[in-house]
Amino acid sequence: MRDLTAPRSAAATRVTSRNTQSIPLKKNINPIWRVWTIVIDWKLPKRCLQSVSKVFAFQNLDHRLKVHFSNEIDNTSIFSDNKPFPKTPKLDDETVCRPNVNHESYNPMTMVISQYSTYAVFASYANNSLSQKSIILCTKPTREEAITDVYKSLCPETISIADLGCSSGPNTFLVVFDTIRAVEKLRKMTGNPSPEYVVHFSDLPSNDFNSIFRSLPRCVEDFKKEMGDGFGHCFFAGVGGSFYGRLFPSKSLHFVHSSNSLHWLSQIPKGSEENKDNICITASTPPNVIKAYCEQFESDFSIFLKSRSEELVTGGRMVLYFMGRKSESPKPTHGALKFMVLLAKVLKDLVTKGLVEEEKLNSFNLPIYAPSLKEVKMIVEKEGLFSINVLEGFTHDYSEPLKDAKTITNTMRAGAESLVVSHFGGGIVDQVFNKYEEMIGECMTEFVKEDFFIIVSLTKI
Incomplete structure (x- = not known):
């Protein structure tokens, strides 16, 4: 009892x-937001690897993108340091998918890879x-x-x-x-x-x-x-x-x-x-x-x-x-909402440059x-x-975890990027957050890092 x-x-x-x-x-x-690790653990023909490579090139992804292909024939590494990736990768706490993002809805590379029974580990929310x-x-x-x-x-x-x-x-x-x-x-x-x-x-x-x-x-x-x-x-x-x-x-x-x-x-x-x-x-x-x-x-x-x-x-x-x-x-x-106000300023800057329609911005909340x-x-x-x-x-x-402009931008991007992409499309996402990091750096002392x-x-x- x-x-x-x-x-x-x-x-x-x-x-x-x-x-x-x-x-x-x-x-x-x-935290490095833009490190994407795509793991393919199959006997893939060379033409498949070339097709995936072309998709990545077409997307004009960040230079920190790492793509690893592992199969029994050879180890091919694209946009990386040419070191072979383990055949069965071990997913640790730092290598996880960021939640609540339907990448298939806007990024054709995931659709190409999914045809070959693969799994993808995208931008790390954990980081x-x-x-x-x-x-x-x-x-x-x-x-x-x-x-x-x-x-x-x-x-x-x-x-x-x-x-x-x-x-x-x-x-x-x-x-x-x-x-x-x-x-x-x-x-x-x-x-x-x-x-x-x-x-x-x-x-x-x-x-x-x-x-x-x-x-x-x-x-x-x-x-x-x-x-x-x-x-x-x-x-x-x-x-x-x-x-x-x-x-x-x-x-x-x-x-x-x-x-x-x-x-x-x-x-x-x-x-x-x-x-x-x-x-x-x-x-x-x-x-x-x-x-x-x-x-x-x-x-x-x-x-x-x-x-x-x-x-x-x-x-x-x-x-x-x-x-x-x-x-x-x-x-x-x-x-936190001050940082969101800055995101609005970034989007308005893109409106003035003709990269975003003003109606699109006004309908984004x-x-x-x-x-x-x-x-x-x-x-x-x-x-x-x-x-x-x-x-x-x-x-x-937040002074300890959010020390600099890059860290703040990474954190904002992890939470808001999917919303930006779903409303404005994926074509401007890099410009949005590159500009965000630049503007944060210019006015870092004006922001109170607490919530x-x-x-x-x-x-x-």
Whole structure:
């Protein structure tokens, strides 16, 4: 019998704002966005290699592109240092696909390669996600409190965990394994047997689930060794779909986590085309556009809460953190949106050069909304499905992970390039971000490298 049967004490609701310094990272990774590694592990005839080579040349890709071909006849390396690539490449944490980009929709090279049963590892999101990692580390205590509370109050023999917006790369495993560690630490202290764990990695269908599950066996093996004897079985599943709707069976989850995702709206609000010369909410955004963004967030977040309420067991917990704003005024003053304002300036520069149509720019808006603490609290209480355990805002300093213009540009490109390409086409993408890096370098001292985040911890009523 487990002895963790004491009733869970109600946690006090905290609505505060605190400053959080950037946590030093163990790795000093210099992100290089434009390194694409294409691996072909087949007996390909020379004409196939030549065809792929012509496609790359036609695309006029960055000089850092590396293409490796591996087969039993010979090793051919194009645009590289002529060193042969291993026949069975090992996908590490730094070699993963950037999520949520449908490359097939605009890049013909992937269609050519796919004819020969290959797999491609594109621009590394992991190399540009250090700022996200530091935020995850900042919020670790809140996650640990929530998952241990679930274990103490519900005593489940199987704990079902869902990571929504999991992406792919080291951050994916960081959250999940930290969550399990917290439970294992507590159950060892009390002498209870280890529960079984069911982990659901969920993101949009375009996420690179393949790289997650290629890396998973090695990561799980290392984790089991760390946990030692008596560690329970772990089961993993990938769930593709939008979290603005149902993803799991009713009452099947004990713990839900989502990081750096809920400020992305399900769609661009109607009427946003009136936000001329802007691509997000700024000081010059018309009031009716701001209202449309606010209403879209309220609708999306309400759907999110209703969906998770159906999926969580009573007493289950949910920890969410996403971009927010300090003041009740929707006019942004925080760092990330300033960088987006600069992206709008870059696009306007291309309009003046005749490379982008002005109508195209006016119809381009990013589906991002940063709510206030009051807005989040109002929506949660209005739905009446969850009690609030923690509701806090914290200022996160990006000075360490975002040191220079190139790093900032790489991070922006990892998140915004797919949106730029889908709206304007792939022909201008290099010019956009080359100009972005140039402009960032010119006004680096004017930008405040910090952002405001909201963290909310909820209990299913």
